[in-house]
Amino acid sequence: MTVSSAAPESSVRIPFGQLRDTLALIFERHGTSRAVAAILADNCASAERDGASSHGVFRIPGYLSTLASGWADGRAQPQVQDVAPGCIAVDARNGFAQPALAAARDLLVAKARANGIALLAIRDSHHFAALWPDVEPLAEQEGLVALALVNSMACVVPHGGTQALFGTNPIAFAAPCADGAPLVFDLATSSMAHGDVQIAAREGRLLPESCGVDARGQPTREPRAVLDGGSLLPFGGHKGSALSMMVELLAAALTGGSFSFGFDWSGHPGAQTPRTGELIIAIDPEKTAGQAFAQRCGELVQAMADAGQPRRPGQQRHHQRADSLTRGVPLAQSTWNELQRLAGGPA
Amino acid sequence: MTVSSAAPESSVRIPFGQLRDTLALIFERHGTSRAVAAILADNCASAERDGASSHGVFRIPGYLSTLASGWADGRAQPQVQDVAPGCIAVDARNGFAQPALAAARDLLVAKARANGIALLAIRDSHHFAALWPDVEPLAEQEGLVALALVNSMACVVPHGGTQALFGTNPIAFAAPCADGAPLVFDLATSSMAHGDVQIAAREGRLLPESCGVDARGQPTREPRAVLDGGSLLPFGGHKGSALSMMVELLAAALTGGSFSFGFDWSGHPGAQTPRTGELIIAIDPEKTAGQAFAQRCGELVQAMADAGQPRRPGQQRHHQRADSLTRGVPLAQSTWNELQRLAGGPA
Numbered sequence: 001m002t003v004s005s006a007a008p009e010s011s012v013r014i015p016f017g018q019l020r021d022t023l024a025l026i027f028e029r030h031g032t033s034r035a036v037a038a039i040l041a042d043n044c045a046s047a048e049r050d051g052a053s054s055h056g057v058f059r060i061p062g063y064l065s066t067l068a069s070g071w072a073d074g075r076a077q078p079q080v081q082d083v084a085p086g087c088i089a090v091d092a093r094n095g096f097a098q099p100a101l102a103a104a105r106d107l108l109v110a111k112a113r114a115n116g117i118a119l120l121a122i123r124d125s126h127h128f129a130a131l132w133p134d135v136e137p138l139a140e141q142e143g144l145v146a147l148a149l150v151n152s153m154a155c156v157v158p159h160g161g162t163q164a165l166f167g168t169n170p171i172a173f174a175a176p177c178a179d180g181a182p183l184v185f186d187l188a189t190s191s192m193a194h195g196d197v198q199i200a201a202r203e204g205r206l207l208p209e210s211c212g213v214d215a216r217g218q219p220t221r222e223p224r225a226v227l228d229g230g231s232l233l234p235f236g237g238h239k240g241s242a243l244s245m246m247v248e249l250l251a252a253a254l255t256g257g258s259f260s261f262g263f264d265w266s267g268h269p270g271a272q273t274p275r276t277g278e279l280i281i282a283i284d285p286e287k288t289a290g291q292a293f294a295q296r297c298g299e300l301v302q303a304m305a306d307a308g309q310p311r312r313p314g315q316q317r318h319h320q321r322a323d324s325l326t327r328g329v330p331l332a333q334s335t336w337n338e339l340q341r342l343a344g345g346p347a
Numbered sequence: 348m349t350v351s352s353a354a355p356e357s358s359v360r361i362p363f364g365q366l367r368d369t370l371a372l373i374f375e376r377h378g379t380s381r382a383v384a385a386i387l388a389d390n391c392a393s394a395e396r397d398g399a400s401s402h403g404v405f406r407i408p409g410y411l412s413t414l415a416s417g418w419a420d421g422r423a424q425p426q427v428q429d430v431a432p433g434c435i436a437v438d439a440r441n442g443f444a445q446p447a448l449a450a451a452r453d454l455l456v457a458k459a460r461a462n463g464i465a466l467l468a469i470r471d472s473h474h475f476a477a478l479w480p481d482v483e484p485l486a487e488q489e490g491l492v493a494l495a496l497v498n499s500m501a502c503v504v505p506h507g508g509t510q511a512l513f514g515t516n517p518i519a520f521a522a523p524c525a526d527g528a529p530l531v532f533d534l535a536t537s538s539m540a541h542g543d544v545q546i547a548a549r550e551g552r553l554l555p556e557s558c559g560v561d562a563r564g565q566p567t568r569e570p571r572a573v574l575d576g577g578s579l580l581p582f583g584g585h586k587g588s589a590l591s592m593m594v595e596l597l598a599a600a601l602t603g604g605s606f607s608f609g610f611d612w613s614g615h616p617g618a619q620t621p622r623t624g625e626l627i628i629a630i631d632p633e634k635t636a637g638q639a640f641a642q643r644c645g646e647l648v649q650a651m652a653d654a655g656q657p658r659r660p661g662q663q664r665h666h667q668r669a670d671s672l673t674r675g676v677p678l679a680q681s682t683w684n685e686l687q688r689l690a691g692g693p694a
Contacts, residue, residue: 083463083634083635084461084462084463084631084634085432085433085461085462085463086432086433086462086463086464086465087462087463087464087634087635089634089635114431114432115431115432115433115434115462116430116431116432116433116434116466117433117434117462117464117465117466117628118433118464119463119464119630119635121635121636145596145597145601157654157655158651158654158655158656159656160655160656160657160658161651161654161655161656161657162654162655163653163654163655164654165650165651165654171590173589173593175596175600183592183596185589185592185593187585187586187589187590189586217655235583235584235586235587236582236583236584236586236587237582237583238534238660239534239536239582239583239587240582240583240586241656242520242532242534242660243518243534243590245530245532245647245651245660246520246532248647249492249522249530249643249644249647250492252643253522253632253636253639253640253643253644253647254492254630254632254635254636254640255635255636256635256636256637256639259643259646259647259650261650281464281628283466283601284431285600285601287430287431287434287436288430288434288436288466288468288601288602288603289468289600289601289602289603290603292600292603293600293601296596296599296600296606297596297600299606300592300595300596300600300606303512303606303608304505304508304512304592306510307504307505307508307509307510307511307512308504308505308507308508308509308510309505309506309507309508309588310507310508311507313589313592
């Protein structure tokens, strides 16, 4: 099965709500509860809407393969535990991380407002999506500053090492900004994405320096050597490696989730989603900065533009979002046909 | 005046306590209160003890020049405000950040234990030191996980930009670890620390590739060209730049401190310390991970070693610390003479 993003020829524009509803039908038909289907569909459709194609409908086959394998539980009911005035622990019970976050979201917001800062620790969860959707609404809808960290599956060698240990371990951040859209970034602590290595291999291009190692742990610029038993390196040398280590500690050790090298899915052929943990920290800026925080965020954005930074973090996504909401989300016709088939509808 | 670190020839070993006491005398003789002198001296001597030369006695001339200029207040009494169950705000009143942290430390620890997570926002503060001393004791003595961010002075160009805007904006992290020493890192989000550029200039060494630009925005490996109107680059391209932006938002906008480009010291020739803000987050791992956190931290350290990582973050500092505590802190004889002269003692 191939589900690919929009190609120049033969593409269609699908209204966001229709895409989301179609994805929800797909999830529900392939083993999730209706509630989980709605959350994952909104997440996945939002990534496609924003042009984040690597985490949009491209992920559907991986989700379905995982559900078919019995590795993740699409019907899991997350258990929310109020463990301290500023802390929530959620046992995702081998379900997806997004429904676990949704189950605890209101309590997290309330705790952040009451205490000034609050922590949400999700364990035994699968995160197969972009990370910015986990923080952006907290800034946009609640005016909170939010930080999220999630570990994944061993594919990154610690700095100076020879074997994969860390996941791509992204860090996402969102802050309310006076000019409207919150300031958001979502960055993998790995040098590059696995998908980009595959594309380089297909196109016969060498990788940039310091991106990967071969199966013996030796530096290589050959994409095939990375794909055939090799590994990625952290971004930014020992600094990115230290940050990736921090993600393991905060997203896994602190939550009670597995390290990226700590789970065994060998009994579930077809499984693609890492079974780990996620940490979210939410801060109410009014406690220390009063009403000024979003204003100062706007000042920094202006200063970055004045310093010649060509675009602010998240700007490209917001442009694509506006276009998708006006004209529909662009998809290849063949992709849309396939999605409809998976949903049990026409085509 | 030259205060340099240990040279191979004509070096001495000074007991840690003697070095600390000498530095305290220097601070007090040059305009700080006794309380501030004790805190800054311990911080500075500890960095020298650990081999962190760029933040050790090398910093003394900058401190004294700043105090002489009237830019920072060495006698400031930090004002601690309990703003929410999980939040403390400290107005450092144009004094140094370390006394502000010291004034709020016990309350921060108590709030972290009570709520699971707590935030300390320091504003109107000068931070001219290494950042790891702000977090390491919280892990080592209190068993907390701690994260610190501080912004500094505009010397880093945002990714894709042309003018310096961000500071070196370090992030420090500490976590308790079952095998004894906490796991600690302290990384500038710039390609290198400003102190290391100064040391390279003094020693006549070229900088590594892709670290800095000259006053015209052209890449350069000449440390003097970076110091004389040039700028550093963020580490790791757009990702390091995004993290540096996050540090500005959390250490300045959230605390009420100045951005790295936001203060004007032109009326204080000789001033060298940035007048900005600092954010510290402390987490009690027992709330979500029970007793297991330090154990799992130890497991990760072991896994990193098994994956071939030659040393854990902070290991070199700890080796140097042990050596300094046994044999004395190594200093050039000329440096020790100069420190004694500044303290008003022999030589």
